[in-house]
Amino acid sequence: MLTEAMEQGQERVQELRAQLDRLRHTLDRTDSVLGQADAIVARAETVVKRSRPLMPWILAGLGVAVVAVVVVAVLNRDHDDSDGPDDTDAAAGPA
Numbered sequence: 001m002l003t004e005a006m007e008q009g010q011e012r013v014q015e016l017r018a019q020l021d022r023l024r025h026t027l028d029r030t031d032s033v034l035g036q037a038d039a040i041v042a043r044a045e046t047v048v049k050r051s052r053p054l055m056p057w058i059l060a061g062l063g064v065a066v067v068a069v070v071v072v073a074v075l076n077r078d079h080d081d082s083d084g085p086d087d088t089d090a091a092a093g094p095a
Contacts, residue, residue, distance in 0.1 A: 051058075
């Protein structure tokens with residue numbers, strides 16, 4: 001009876017050690033991931049700090065690009081309207 005209790009206790013200790021090893025491995029992976037995330041956040045912070053002085057120029061360039069696209073779209077629409085009636089209107093016949 002005493003030997004059985006000792007054997008069961010030994011088995012429980014071994015199971016506990018196995019679980020602790022798994023937990024240690026999981027914590028090591030978590031620590032590694034958190035270290036990588038910290039490095040990424042630090043790099044992103046550096047990029048944001050460096051880009052702040054450039055932001056007005058970036059926004060101005062974006063605004064110019066949007067205006068250019070709108071002008072081209074309007075000019076193309078006006079050009080298409082001045083070509084004459086569409087073939088679909090002529091195929092429909094008289095109204």
